[in-house]
Amino acid sequence: MRHIISVLMENEPGALSRVVGLFSQRNFNIESLTVAPTDDSTLSRMTVMTTGDERVIEQITKQLNKLIDVVKVVDLSEGDHIERELMMIKFKANGQMRAEIKRTADIFRGQIIDITPNTYTVQLVGSSDKLDAFIASLGNASIMEVVRSGVSGIARGEKVLTI
Amino acid sequence: MELLSGAEMVVRALRDEGVKYIYGYPGGALLHVYDALFQQDEVEHILVRHEQAATHMADAYARATNKPGVALVTSGPGATNAITGIATAYMDSIPMIVITGQVMSFLIGEDAFQETDMLGISRPIVKHNFSVTRAEDIPSIIKKAFYIAQTGRPGPVVIDIPKDMTTPTERFPYEYPKSVKLRSYNPVTKGHSGQIRKAVDMLLAAKRPMIYTGGGIIMGDASAELTEFAHLLKYPVTNTIMGLGGFPGTDPQYVGWLGMHGSYESNMAMHHSDLILAIGARFDDRVTNAVDKFCPTARIIHVDIDPASISKTVQADVPIVGPAKAVLEEMIQLVKESKKRPDQDALDAWWKQIDEWRGRHGGRYRTDDSEMMKPQQVIEMLSKVTNGNAYVCSDVGQHQMFAAQYYKFNKPNRWINSGGLGTMGFGLPAAMGIKLNFPESDVVCVTGEGSIQMNIQELSTCKQYDIPVVIVCLNNQSLGMVRQWQDMNYESRHSQSYMNSLPDFIKLVESYGHVGMKVTKYSELEGAMREAFAMKDRLVFMDIYVDPFEHVYPMQVPRGSMRDMWLSKTERT
Ligand SMILES: Cc1cc2nc3c(=O)[nH]c(=O)nc-3n(C[C@H](O)[C@H](O)[C@H](O)COP(=O)(O)OP(=O)(O)OC[C@H]3O[C@@H](n4cnc5c(N)ncnc54)[C@H](O)[C@@H]3O)c2cc1C
Ligand SMILES: Cc1ncc(C[n+]2csc(CCOP(=O)(O)OP(=O)(O)O)c2C)c(N)n1
Ligand SMILES: [Mg+2]
Numbered sequence: 001m002r003h004i005i006s007v008l009m010e011n012e013p014g015a016l017s018r019v020v021g022l023f024s025q026r027n028f029n030i031e032s033l034t035v036a037p038t039d040d041s042t043l044s045r046m047t048v049m050t051t052g053d054e055r056v057i058e059q060i061t062k063q064l065n066k067l068i069d070v071v072k073v074v075d076l077s078e079g080d081h082i083e084r085e086l087m088m089i090k091f092k093a094n095g096q097m098r099a100e101i102k103r104t105a106d107i108f109r110g111q112i113i114d115i116t117p118n119t120y121t122v123q124l125v126g127s128s129d130k131l132d133a134f135i136a137s138l139g140n141a142s143i144m145e146v147v148r149s150g151v152s153g154i155a156r157g158e159k160v161l162t163i
Numbered sequence: 164m165e166l167l168s169g170a171e172m173v174v175r176a177l178r179d180e181g182v183k184y185i186y187g188y189p190g191g192a193l194l195h196v197y198d199a200l201f202q203q204d205e206v207e208h209i210l211v212r213h214e215q216a217a218t219h220m221a222d223a224y225a226r227a228t229n230k231p232g233v234a235l236v237t238s239g240p241g242a243t244n245a246i247t248g249i250a251t252a253y254m255d256s257i258p259m260i261v262i263t264g265q266v267m268s269f270l271i272g273e274d275a276f277q278e279t280d281m282l283g284i285s286r287p288i289v290k291h292n293f294s295v296t297r298a299e300d301i302p303s304i305i306k307k308a309f310y311i312a313q314t315g316r317p318g319p320v321v322i323d324i325p326k327d328m329t330t331p332t333e334r335f336p337y338e339y340p341k342s343v344k345l346r347s348y349n350p351v352t353k354g355h356s357g358q359i360r361k362a363v364d365m366l367l368a369a370k371r372p373m374i375y376t377g378g379g380i381i382m383g384d385a386s387a388e389l390t391e392f393a394h395l396l397k398y399p400v401t402n403t404i405m406g407l408g409g410f411p412g413t414d415p416q417y418v419g420w421l422g423m424h425g426s427y428e429s430n431m432a433m434h435h436s437d438l439i440l441a442i443g444a445r446f447d448d449r450v451t452n453a454v455d456k457f458c459p460t461a462r463i464i465h466v467d468i469d470p471a472s473i474s475k476t477v478q479a480d481v482p483i484v485g486p487a488k489a490v491l492e493e494m495i496q497l498v499k500e501s502k503k504r505p506d507q508d509a510l511d512a513w514w515k516q517i518d519e520w521r522g523r524h525g526g527r528y529r530t531d532d533s534e535m536m537k538p539q540q541v542i543e544m545l546s547k548v549t550n551g552n553a554y555v556c557s558d559v560g561q562h563q564m565f566a567a568q569y570y571k572f573n574k575p576n577r578w579i580n581s582g583g584l585g586t587m588g589f590g591l592p593a594a595m596g597i598k599l600n601f602p603e604s605d606v607v608c609v610t611g612e613g614s615i616q617m618n619i620q621e622l623s624t625c626k627q628y629d630i631p632v633v634i635v636c637l638n639n640q641s642l643g644m645v646r647q648w649q650d651m652n653y654e655s656r657h658s659q660s661y662m663n664s665l666p667d668f669i670k671l672v673e674s675y676g677h678v679g680m681k682v683t684k685y686s687e688l689e690g691a692m693r694e695a696f697a698m699k700d701r702l703v704f705m706d707i708y709v710d711p712f713e714h715v716y717p718m719q720v721p722r723g724s725m726r727d728m729w730l731s732k733t734e735r736t
Contacts, residue, residue, distance in 0.1 A: 010347055014294070025287045058474065065470070065471075068290070068345070070347060163346060
């Protein structure tokens with residue numbers, strides 16, 4: 001099962017390497033990982049997308065909690081939540097492909113953020129599935145480069161992850 | 164406020180933590196700290212001959228006292244030599260502080276002379292590590308390190324100090340913090356009362372109960388509570404090899420330790436139990452054998468201070484996160500208050516069954532199939548000569564298993580061994596760390612001719628500081644534990660498990676200024692051993708020749724259940 005785990009941790013040098021190290025040391029999976037400081041500059045927030053059965057996910061959250069630099073951990077997938085990923089994708093765009101890319105980007109509510117006579121760069125925000133679907137629907141276009149941010153997530157409603 | 168340099172603050176903070184001895188080895192990155200050590204006499208430094216030994220000495224002190232030991236090693240090779248010792252402490256959850264020198268902060272990352280990324284290298288084998296980036300933080304970092312090392316689930320903490328953080332001319336006001344609070348670290352202090360109540364109800368309704376305890380009883384100082392609780396219910400008690408002495412070894416309710424080389428009766432009782440109360444034990448693979456066949460009829464109550472230990476390998480039915488001592492106190496109270504009593508008929512039948520198992524094997528070994536002395540006889544003699552009161556510091560191998568099986572520990576913190584990592588070379592430095600701190604006690608290192616050679620250089624440290632331990636070397640002229648596996652699984656192809664070209668240990672120890680004794684006959688053993696322990700101010704090395712063909716039994720059959728065991732070279736359950 002796919003899980004999105006949010007981690008609030010001390011914004012200290014080395015904190016990130018402890019988390020990443022833990023995952024490799026204990027043979028846990030990382031599908032994607034994002035990290036950035038929060039509004040409180042002493043804290044960073046990390047989102048890890050991982051897969052595993054119930055026992056593994058339980059171990060992941062317990063082991064993360066044990067790290068001294070980790071302040072709080074939640075498994076967002078346990079409740080209602082919103083997840084988003086950002087993608088920037090550069091296409092070779094000549095002739096009639098230009099129109100098709102534009103049309104598809106519009107359908108997916110993407111934006112063209114850079115243009116040259118031969119390329120389009122599209123920015124798209126959404127769930128990972130949506131980003132996958134966008135790529136699939138432009139299967140005949142020639143993709144030059146894809147960059148994805150990895151998943152970030154937040155709980156729906158009044159629930160918050162703070163200290 | 165007094166002004167101190169970083170180097171002086173290191174030493175002063177250790178003093179303020181009540182540290183009497185530190186164990187270490189100097190080098191370039193630590194010269195300022197060693198100079199500060201020289202100029203005071205409150206913290207005494209013990210100069211080892213290899214940094215690994217410094218960590219084992221600190222670790223053993225912690226195992227005997229539950230207080231962190233402290234090691235001090237220089238950057239680069241000093242730090243990497245300490246790695247085995249840090250991993251040893253980590254695997255057994257032992258509180259320890261390791262201070263490592265580091266190159267000047269502005270050289271970090273430049274492959275400077277004797278630079279290694281100690282934070283990176285040690286990360287997977289520490290509870291936490293710190294790097295000092297401002298000298299004035301040294302007191303608070305040391306305070307935090309001690310706090311983290313010894314609270315919650317204990318473990319080693321590394322403090323990496325770049326040389327320029329200890330510059331003698333840069334001085335700062337010194338004050339040692341009185342308390343410490345970390346928003347991201349709040350160890351539990353008691354268990355969930357609802358869960359504890361539920362556990363007690365289940366315990367009182369059990370028909371074939373087992374109490375299975377481990378190292379958490381020792382490091383959680385819960386031996387008295389465990390003993391009281393078990394006596395209250397009259398339930399059988401087993402423990403892991405890390406829990407030896409947590410419940411008296413001579414108590415009739417004690418069924419021996421469990422697992423791969425555990426007693427027949429404890430493994431049988433576990434397998435047939437209907438309710439297991441596990442406290443401070445982590446269902447290690449050396450205990451459970453194949454987890455899918457583990458104790459098929461038992462429900463499991465698991466008490467542990469670390470939630471990650473619970474349901475890690477074996478699913479718990481009732482998880483209780485909390486310190487063993489506080490949880491047991493609450494359980495004792497509840498049992499005393501409860502009107503329910505254990506089902507006496509069921510319990511009698513259970514004990515009858517256990518006693519039958521006891522009668523079947525009960526730790527017997529053969530003495531008639533060889534002229535040679537048996538290693539088990541040596542340990543039984545050791546137990547007799549020291550009245551079961553010695554600190555027994557073991558190395559790793561068959562001799563370790565024999566020591567654990569045949570020495571009767573009635574007190575906690577007396578059995579000192581490397582269980583989780585299984586570090587050969589642990590025994591001698593461990594014995595040294597303890598003898599130094601408990602000079603009046605009998606301290607013995609039980610070792611093999613293989614293990615002792617992994618840190619034999621420490622005989623020199625023993626000479627320098629007069630550390631009169633007794634070394635009992637069960638000399639079977641082979642890497643016995645490896646050889647046993649080769650006998651059992653590789654048709655006795657003894658690939659690299661034979662130690663030819665052994666030194667003459669007697670001459671060797673004499674050259675270090677110690678006393679050597681060679682014992683080859685059982686009839687000479689008791690006299691020699693009594694003589695060795697009577698020489699209070701000399702280190703005595705007893706080179707005891709034992710049967711090289713002996714195996715450790717029982718031994719669980721690989722991938723079987725707990726009850727699947729070899730009981731001798733020819734009998735299987
Ligand atoms: C050659 C060899 C053979 C071995 N064979 C065996 C064998 O047959 N049987 C055997 O048992 N072992 C054996 N071992 C040792 C084995 O590898 C493990 O080290 C051992 O089983 C672990 O013991 P433990 O479960 O008590 O855990 P420990 O490593 O002692 O861990 C203690 C547990 O208690 C918890 N804890 C700590 N403090 C507290 C507290 N205050 N309150 C509550 N909980 C606390 C910790 O979180 C942890 O989960 C062998 C080792 C070697 C080298
Ligand atoms: C540092 C280290 N290397 C290798 C091993 C693997 N090992 C476990 S027991 C053993 C043999 C120990 O021989 P000895 O000390 O003579 O003890 P014996 O088993 O003969 O009693 C070995 C090599 C280990 N535990 N530690
Ligand atoms: Mg040997």
